Amino acid sequence: MSKNNGFKPKIIGFLCNWCSYAGADLAGVSRIQYPPNIRIIRVMCSGRIDPAFILEAFKDGADGVLVAGCHLPSDCHYLTGNFKASRRVALLRKVLKEFGIEPERVRLEWVSASEGDRFAAIVRDMVEQIRKLGPSPLKNMEAKA
């Protein structure tokens, strides 16, 4: 009996308004089904996503966080936002180990406005991945504390 049956992963998705949010919309327009575990937060640019937001999300009970932006090198509506996001997430992954959170719980993906299929595939894949990882370690830490 796999240890995480009945475990419904909760994923927060930070999506940039111009490309990835539009990609998520296209998945909807083309009626491509994907698991309902993700809650999407719209920001103007992936450059706006502060590593602190990701840590707060885990503290509030998220099991996984998806950061999505426009394709490198030149899709970003604000020219360089996606570069900043990729640097910040790379840095955050190193820090996550200290908090005892598996780095795979944070995913950085580039999704363009016409990649509905790809967005759905990413969500499906991430839900499966988080399901294997099980609930966020922060949750049973709180339970223990």
Add this chain to the structure above:
Amino acid sequence: MEKKKVGAVLVVGGGVAGVQASLDLADSGFKVYLIDQGPSIGGVMAQLDKTFPTNDCSMCILSPKLVATGRHPNISILTNAEITGLSGEAGNFEVKLRKRSRYIIEEKCNGCGLCAQKCPIEAVDMYNEGLAQRSAIYVDYPQAVPLKYKIDREKCIGCGTCYEICKAKAIEYEQKDSEVTLNVGSIILAPGFEAFDAKQKSEYGYGRYLNVVTSIEFERILSASGPYGGLVLRPSDGEIPKKIAFIQCVGSRDFQLGNPYCSAACCMYGMKEAVIAKEHTPSKLDATIFYMDLRAYGKEFDDYCNRAKEEWGIRFVRSRVAGVTEDTLTGNLHVHYVENETPKTEEYDMVILSIGMTPPKNIDKLAKILDIELNKYNFCETKHFSPLETSKQGIFVCGAFSAPKDIPESVAQASGAAAKAMSIIAPERGKLVTVKEYPPERDVSKEEPRIGVFVCHCGINIGGVVNVPEVVEYAKSLPNVAYAEANLYTCSQDTQKLIREKIEQHKLNRVVVASCTPRTHEPLFKETVQEAGLNPYLFEMTNIRDQCSWVHMHEPKEATEKAKDLVRSIVAKATLLKPLQKPVINVTQVGLIIGGGVSGMIAALELAKQGFEVHLVEREKELGGNLRKIHYLLENEDPQEKLNNLVRAVEGNKRIHVYLGAEVADVTGFVGNFKSKIALHDGEEKEVEHGIVIVATGATEYKPTEYLYGKNPKVITQHELEEKIANGRFKAKNVAMIQCVGARNEERPNCARICCGQAIKNALKIKEISPETEVYVLYKDLRAYGFKEDYYREAATKGVLFINYDDDRKPQVTSEPGKLKLLFWEPILKEEIELEPDFVVLSAATIPNPDNKRVAEMLKVPLTKDGFFLEAHMKLRPLDFATEGVFLCGMAHSPKYIDESISQACGAAARATTILSKSTLEMEGIVANVDEDLCSGCRICEYLCPYNAIEIKEKEGKPVAHVIEALCKGCGACGTACPTKAITMGHFTTEEILAQVKAALMEEATA
């Protein structure tokens, strides 16, 4: 008595050119009627998957412009419309239109798509070039603007199902075609082109062999929203091809078929499709391009071409393909071609025909109605010095209809045509446009948050999956929610009225709508909220359709649960929302143009015609720039005469202040409020105030160092040759020209675009004045694109010898006393040939103006790695800089012919007019703002901001960051990076986002 001028413009054709022209006109205060033959606007670009050279997804960059056009108060879109009659003259036209019936009431249809799902009849989907099917009631594609459905009357059997299914009751079977008469001041023609019908080239087997597809079909195959979901498959068996071949110049450069011209864009889109195909194919894919001349003449095109060769391993074969035959068993195709005289056959899984451009269907009918001249290929007849004007006064042209061209040229021409159209009716500006009046804004700062939540059914799109009443009940239980209700269609006109009533009735001070995507509907609701006297930023939306009901159709319980979480999350954010003011800056309605060449002069004249003051600063002693050195053209127009007319017009115009021998020393301020110091020739300095800057600094000729230039007087450049010919000092028995001198090498990989044209011009001139002179042209790729192909063929028929060379066997020039020797490899005879030409003429590249670096730093605008100016977006904003209010045109952008410079100059003027035409500019409200006590002045934000919208200023001796609200785009990069959290982002504050996250993750007790 001269008829009264009308402040409106008719734009014919809703492609990217028509859309750009409409936006520029509407933003400059003119009423626009945009008509299109099809049910929605977007043209061919909407079918493309990616665009070169940036590989941007075509839809990502086009749809924001379409949505803006769809929502613009000054633009009325009339679809399914065609012109049936025209009367009147420039300034006051009367146009008769026939609007074919759509069988749907446009006001009522909100594009929910239910009818298409339920329609039992299927028809060929021409948007996907016949590779897929659609219902008999359809929209071309999900992002279509206007998102209104249409009934395909031939296929529809009239069963009546759609009428019953449609909740908005928008179907009207008895709707008839209607006649419309428009009164406009000027007309812009942007009907685009008709793709060449590949069936005419029967030897390639299109239409007979399944795996031979056209390039537009291949665009659909590549597209993620296309028939195969972006996976490249062979139509014959759905296998992923291993080897694909592109055949260039299908229906172009084809004398027998009557399309001798070059369609200008196929070389590049061929390469792009090959690159994208490889990118989309997980397994190994070999791509070969059969071409005659690789015409990668545009900005950074050669970079792209080299990357395609080296990085992507695309194989280029210079040969005209004789024919294609099919192996009926495997469906594979045998391509028969000749390579250095030996006939060869190669087997491919798929063949893509790069089809050329032909004039739009039944364009001669339209031409007759509008009484405009067409050229011998049925494209629109234009002059080199007036590329945007048709033969009829007041009717202008832009895009592929005047000549086959690529998207950036079309967009530039569109803005140019807008400028021309505006100039006729400049005094009528603002007369026919409705300025929206909003009620005074209610001060809600002291009130407790009272949120109104409106949850949408969207027919059954949301209501069919999400239990909307349950979500509404749940919303009522949330803190600070004073009112909640469900609507059948929240976006419909009557619900807007209802929302306004509820705001007054329940004293709401924040509004939340749970429905579809904010990307298309946020502006609509913000306006409704503002009309109810609330600050528009006290509004938020959450998407429970595209990102919930549509994607969890078979899990209604979870979808309802998710909808509740999303509503709780957005309400948590809404509670913290604060009103934001849109910063309003006033605009000095004066222009500054740097550079007095043909571009600078044209831009100045256009702005002056619009009624704006212009400061034109020219470094040299006289106006004219490069045009000074042009004595004759390929086209039979006299450049010097045109130059003098221009100079006379500029100097005669009292609105244009010309500063010769002067330089712009310093530019400060921002859009609408620039202050610049001009260093005059007499050492004085003049300070001017202006609202916009147009960079028209042009470019200079490369002084060659190769081929003994400067060492042997017989080695001259094309300009020097032209001087000699013009002054009658030219006499020679044989002349040899060498192309691509100082271009397409490591140092400057990109093509200089105009040297081929110059070489052919001089060669023809030589043949004209001394026919017996031998003329050799050694070239790498003869890039005489568009109608210039005619002159290339004329030169060849007049005996000019064109000899191809490539990098590893460059010609050598050696000189012995009294004699000049030219050694080169003849690929056809396959032997070294030695000539003793009287002259070796080097087609020297056009290189960036050395002054560009200084101007760039002064204006804080970027340069490309070649040294030309880098525009905001290569494809769709070629004339703007990323920094607001600064524009560019002419050879400062990249080398180009005179007509292209003129188009860009007019375009830059139009772009500038969208700002100068306003006394005040309202900027976007979402901006960064700095808490000065927290700011430590560490400059991280200044470094990060891509728009230089934040700068460090002294305040009481302490360096403090200061936001230039006019330039700030609200991306939030600075706010996120600020170590002391001194910067807060309007509408996306950290607290709001964290509240959203926390609420989204809250474990709700309810089941």
Add this chain to the structure above:
Amino acid sequence: MTVISCALEKKRKLPPCRAACPADVNVQGYISLLQQGKFKEAVELIRKSMPFPAICGRICVSPCQDACSRKNSDQPVGIRYLKRLAADIEREQGRIKPDSILKKHGEKIAIVGAGPAGLSAAYELAKLGYPVTVFERMPEPGGMMRYGIPDYRLRKYVVANEIAYIQDLGVEIETGVEFGKDITLDTLRDKGYRAVFIATGAQLSSKLGIPGEDLHGVFHAVEFLRLVAQGKTVDIGEKVAVIGGGNSAIDAARTSLRLGAKEVTILYRRSRNEMPALPHEIEAAEEEGVKFHFLVAPKRIIGEGTRVKEIECLRMELGKPDASGRKRPVPIQGSEHTYTVDTVIPAISQVVETSCLPTVLLDERKETILADSLTLETKILGVFAGGDIATGPASVIEAIGAGKRVATSIDRFLNGQDLHAGREEETESVSWVKDWEKITKKPERYKAPQVDVGRQSVSFEEADRLLSQAKELATVEARRCLGCGPCSECLLNEGLCDADKAIVDETLCTGCNVCAVVCPFGAIKKNERGVAQVDDLSCKGCGICSARCPEKAIIMERFTDDQIRTDISYALKKEFA
């Protein structure tokens, strides 16, 4: 019989036939049973509404048939004929013995007059469990049914058989008891009868009021037919003149023929289409050779000695319509002319013999008993009156209707309930048919043999063949009925039909409107929310919408898809012989 108390909204929706029937007979119900060939159940259902199917099958004026909505398309359904056939078949195949009704109430009820009204009241009250005694002056019960209608229209054994059914229910009939002589209201009360229903009918013929009316050879129609019915010999001459245009005039004329009269002439003061008699009766008389003279009224009868010799009449012309809507005949001066006849039978109307009645009961013109038309109460508490005695001469079915109403009144009176409450119910005649052109026409009405089934001297097989042939034709004729009324009025309430109902699953319905297109009865339409909604009243449960629904969003209550699936599996499992 209690009024069907289904909780309909105020207005009760009935098919036109039932709405027109004074006795509220469930016509649509038994016709649809006949469609299925269920003859026995059909008769049982008729008996629930009234006791005389065979009699009414023969002589009823059948307002139901005239109201049948099929007349808009081709011809009304032959309702009377079907009722007759059902009743005859039941009689020939052995009448169903009603199970005896246990006496629930002690109060004894007296009914004066064993005519259609009295017997119908007795029947209903017996079914409610009351001890009922019927007092009849004549030697045999039946009233006008036995003594007023000649044999060729209504055989005596038919009347006897139907009255026997009532007696099987425990109703006692005492014949030869004359009200006013042997019994009076007071004697009845003394004998413990708590309620009395006077239904003695209109026994006397109306007089012509012309000279020579008392000559020998003048027989008034009612008495004439009563004598013939009693089998007494009446010496009518060879040439008979009958005065009047109603059914009794036709009966008198055709009876005279049967008694040997050579020449019978009917004199009627109006024209043919004003004759109140039933059209098929008039035709039958013509076929049998009766002569008709219209616009003629008798002035005086001339006798020779005491015997009638001739009759002098005046020609009439039709003036303005009178109160009844029929044109008033006006004599033309000087148009006297005579007919030589030896017998004159006036058959103009009937009057109530009021001598034996307490005057307090009579209406101001002292012709009939004053009784409330709905509750049939009279001025004396506990005394009710109905039928011809209250309304003047009327049809048998109206008398039966009166009997049914008085039963309810007496039941309520004895239980102290208010007699009027909830009885003024409006009924509305409805038919689902919207477009009569679309109804396929079945012009020729199936004519079944008029001969009395069973009674002819034929072999058993012959009778059997005739019987099955009649049954077949009856089913075909019954098929012409369009079933206008709501289903609940037909059989559903009787538990005789497993009618189905459509149910819409609103979450599945996308509003494609196919159900509304295919539903023959317009019983399913899209409501304002754009979702299909069933109107339970007009839904007849055929299930076409459920079979056609593209979203499979409509299920049937009884014949569900699963039910059909199990039937199929069950049928397939059984080994095939």
Add this chain to the structure above:
Amino acid sequence: MMFKPKIIGFVCNWSQPTTLNSAGTGRIWGYPRIRFVRVMCIGRIDPVAVLETFAKGADGVLLIGCHPPDCHYVEGNLQTEYTVEILKKLIPLAGLEPERVKLLWYSPSEKQSFGQHVKDFYEQVKNFGPSPLRNEQPQSKLMLNILATKNVASDFRLRVLLGREKELTEGVNVYGEHIPKEELDATFDDIIREEFVRHMFYLLTKTKPFSVKELAETVGMKPAAVLRQIVNMRRRNMIILDHVEGTTPFYKALEVK
């Protein structure tokens, strides 16, 4: 042993050709070999129910309605004419002769000729021999065919047009034009041909992912036609790309939970 055809007759409550016992599944007068299922009106019978009957191994299906114009529900019998018409187009897809389904009118006055018709039908089914679907394993090819046919008959596309066919052929369409019967039949043929292939692919790819070539071989179609249908199925969210092996994409059904 002499082949005894299993024939199921659907009979309407009002037509009474049979002596129905209480369970509703009695025998027709004189023809013990036909089992009957009673419904209120023959119009109640959904084409899907008939297909299920064949799937369960019936050799022939008889539908008996009241002879027009005698239907107690006025149009029940006329609607069934269209149902049988579409069934005659559908059952051949599952390898059954179209004559295995028949509609008969019963009228009390023509009892003899009715009995004869039933007898003829019985003989005809006997000649056809046992239904190929008799005792077939669930996953066998033929069973897939009948299941796919059933799905076609349950598809909105076919049913909405079938529902409106009577109104469209007898009356006019929404544009006031009369649609000739042949044209509507051609439309039905197209829809049936296409939907059958799509539903067949759907059932096949539900078991395991298939490539275009494999589908082409299984169904006996040209790969190009298979690909066109897969494109349509993607648009209608019936199928998605599962994985790619080498240069061959494999597709699997998008299951509706």
